[in-house]
Amino acid sequence: MENTQPVQLFASRRQRPSLSAVPQTQTLFIGAKECVRHCSRRSLTEESRAALCLPDSEIVLGNTEPLIIEAIQQLYHQAKDKPRGFFLYTGCPMRFIGVDFEGVTQTLQTLLPLQVSHIEQISFMAARQSGGLASMFSKAIYQLLPKGQSDKSTGVFLLNGSAPFAPENELLHYFKSNQIPLLLANQWQDFDDFLKVGNASLILVTDGDLLEAAECLKERRGIDYLYLPLSYRSEEIANAYSMLDQTFAQQTDMHEFFYQPQNNSYTRLDLDLRSAMRPWSLSRALLEYGFPVTSIIASKRLRMDEDDHSEVQVVLEEDPDYQWLKQNHPKLPIQIESQSHSHHQGRQGLANGHREGRHDHHGNHNRPQGQTFGEQSYWGYAALKNLAEQLNIRRIGS
Amino acid sequence: MSYLWQTLLPFATDSTGICSMFADSKALIIGHDPSSSAVRGYQLTEHREDKTSVNVGLQINEMALILGDLDYYVEKYYEHYNQKDHQDCDLIVLLHAPVSSMINLDIRLCAKMLQQKLPGVTVLPMDNNGNRYYDEGLSMAYQEVLKLADSDLKEKIPNTVNLLGLNTLDYPDAKDRQAIQEAVCHQGYKILSVFGMQTDLDRLKQSVQAEKNIVVSASGIFAARLMEEKWGIPYSYLTDFIVDWKDSRMGQALQAVNALSNPKEILIIGEQVSSNLLRLALKKNGSPKVTVSSWFILDEEIKRDGDFVIQDEAQLKEVLQDPRYDVVIGDPVFKAFWDDSSKRSYIELSHPPVAPNNRAFGGRHFREHRGHP
Incomplete structure (x- = not known):
């Protein structure tokens, strides 16, 4: 042929994971008006509830941090349904001027019953190692989890991107047929549901772009992860099944699935x-x-x-x-x-x-x-x- | 809190005004930023069939911006110019991005260095910063173009005028623009040049020979004063002319108000000169009080008692809920704060810098279900 x-x-x-996949959260974009409009063109403000557009004068005079705190307090107190989490999404100028987001996050978490995560829009050409937007957004989502140790009570967490796995997905089939409970990303009903991720026993990652997010979960909650990438080579797939079988003490009959194109x-x-x-x-x-x-x-x-x-x-x-x-x-x-x-x-x-x-x-x-x-x-x-x-x-x- | 935008998307910035002015010229517009935000914001605001300019981002990395190597930037500009589709551009416009403006990159020096490499091309630097509004960008662009004109050229061409601020952002409807030009020509004038669109550098350089300037939108006010000071060209406003709007966008807004029964007080939220024109037309029909408010330039010279600037969403909400105004004329997006149950009337008059008319890029703020925060 x-x-x-x-x-x-x-x-x-x-697609990049969506911040609004986490229920009961809001996003505040902080940057120049131009940055906000640019991001909205790319629909990045799909989840953006508000924008804080500070003029240069406020930034260079060092008023950024207090103004961010004031903005979040206003948004929180005005909200009819109080958010449980806030994403601070910042543009290039914030990165350049070195805003103390760690300090802002800590202050906000002291003043309000909130979890806060900072996501930095690095528009500059990042190094090859970066997973780009998917990595940035995923990491930001799991940075909302409070730091601590997982009690490993909620099962295995499948860290995928925004595109859900279809029900017939082979990996989902593995867990279903072996009756191993599995938590899936982007199916949270409320914030407490999302918090269950923090008590997972293991994280599975199939997309290389999301490895940084898995590292973040490991660092924040002490949860190990297993990387089982999508593969097109039989030996790698067999190896992935071996790793799964080893981890969950199962024995998969490869012959049931084996296939090789010719x-x-x-x-x-x-x-x-x-x-x-x-x-x-x-x-x-x-x-x-x-x-x-x-x-x-x-x-x-x-x-x-x-x-x-x-x-x-x-x-x-x-x-x-x-x-x-x-x-x-x-x-x-x-x-x-x-x-x-x-x-x-x-x-x-x-x-x-x-x-x-x-x-x-x-x-x-x-x-x-x-x-x-x-x-x-x-x-x-x-x-x-x-x-x-x-x-x-x-x-x-x- | 004045810097907080909870419901609306921040309005079009200065770079958008600049891009709009040069959109129908053979310009290469380069935004000095890694992600092209300086030029992409323009694409959110308007989509023009007659666009011939090329808008690109410099796409430099973070370290390059920190190191501030002007030779490197100029090389990158030069590379962009030398790309296949860019070489017939006779004008290069250099825009700041918010970051480059904040760290005070010397874009004027960059422009001079690039000009030396490209002697046959005009290079214009702009002092935009990504936070000012589109009208200040337009105004900046007019003043930069005027720097190209011969300051010693004092000879005037009789019966000629320049239209300062006739642009597609304040007058998106071609019929509005036509009505304005007809009104001016009807008085026996010949239009020598237009500042705001149809940018032809030779004609703009010749603009200093006009007998008179007519300010058509607030973006043209500063250029008018500059030309009066430097070239002795007097100026007046479009409100001195009788414009027959017919069924244009402005005309339809007027008809909608006239169809209402005797409103006592009207508020117009929009660009100052065009709003003043509406006020003039409405007063002729007997409306007792018309107030003009604007998010943008509100010049003292043509401001009337009671006219005011809107600073933030909180004030907009307050103003729209003020029962004093029987009628409010403004962009549909402001209706996010309008009380539909009130017996007052809202007349829609679209204004692209406030809300994009290109639905392909409409974000969450422009969907019908957008409501109050």
Whole structure:
């Protein structure tokens, strides 16, 4: 089979976690008017209840901290339903001027019955290690938890992003079939529900962007985490199941799930991986399975630091796979382009586990029936099955 | 608390005014910031079919901003100019971001250095700071452009006028703008240049030869005074002209008020000159008292007794709930504080700097269910 258009392997539509997922909280954006308006353009003020726009004169005279405290007190006392938590969301000027947010947080938590978390919008090109907005927002959410030691009473916590796991997700299936209680992110009914996260026995992380949040939970509540990334390689998936079995004293029959794609029709394969999770791991896996990957469209780098002149988006975790590609397939053309338009077409997208819609650059999008928005249905071997479906190949394997 | 915005989104800032002025010119507008907030705020405010300018953010990193290496910045500006689609720009406008303004980056020196590298291109620095409003940005842009004019050029072209402040933010309806131009031409004047849109640097440089300036919005007041002082050009306000609004946005607002039965007191919340025009038209129809209030420039010269500046949401709420005013004319977004059960009337007059008219970027503040805090 020859594909004439690049195949866009579309993973779950990645979004940053929403601060408003935590019930009974409010957000105060602190920054210049321009910063507030910019953020609202990106819908970052979806959860923003208020904005504090301080003129330069107040900032340079050192009045920022008292004014923030005054603003929060006003918001708290005016609210009909008193919030239990506040996010202080700040723009670039605050970072530059060195506002004492730790002091502000401590003062507010003394004056009012509130948990306060500071989220710093680092618009500057951050280092490669950063998970970007997803990491920032996730970390901010769990910084709302009071510091202390988890009593490990509420079960395992699955730290995923804003896109919920679909019910048929293999990982959820594992916990359900083994009757292990599981807490899920973004399904909290009230603030007390959210606080239960702080007493989890273990955290599971499947998205590398959320590792910083897991570290935050470990630091604040002493809860260990297990990183089981989405993978496209059978041995990594088997390893993930082994880790789960070891942790929960189970024995999973891998044969029930095992699947490995095989190329039976492609003579060339051009890929558009701008929306895919772990694109370099995916590219390597396909090549190792015998698919003739002939070109890749990859995301333009959104982050850089002074020493890194690379234009291609490669997070640290994927660097070994990216280097493997460069060494073993040095002539493989990699075209760098901005993020796929499909990310900006409103709330439309495909769920994993459904047939891919072909997307061309004119915006034509052949969407199959039954699609849902933003649910990640795959993890484990389902990732490979989904991949096979997206590549329209016949399933081979037992 | 005056700096706190609980319900409304803060209004369009100075960088938006500047971007709007140059939107229909061959300008490359570069915001000196990492995330393009200086230029993205403009995209939230208006969407113009005739936009030909290119707006970009410098996209520098934090360390670069801290180190303040002007040569590095100028190289980055130069790189932007040399990109494929930017090379036919004949004007580069350098905008501050809130951070660069706060740390007092010498953007004027950057502009001079860039000008040396690009002698065939005009480079204009702006002293915006991301906290002032759009009208101050417009005013700043007019004054920067006037610096390009020959200060010794005193010869006047008879019967010509400049329209200072005719812009798409204060007069978003093309019919309003047309009505204004017709009113001026009807008096026998020829419009030499417009400050606020249709920016043509050669024509703007020639503006100092106009016989007279007409201030069409408050953003034009300072430029008018500057031109009077430097080039001896007298100025007056649009209120000296009879404008036939017909069925334009302004006309519809007037018709809506006239359809009401004898309101005793009217409050207009908007830009000062256009609000004064409405006041003039309403008074002709016998409305006894009209007060103008504004979030923006409210100049003493054309302010009437009782006119006032609105400082914050708390004051807006108080004003809107004041039973003195039978009718309030203002942007629909202010209705967040309006008591629908009152028997008073609210006439909507949209004002883009207050609320964006580009629905694609409407955030939570602009949804219909937005209510009181």
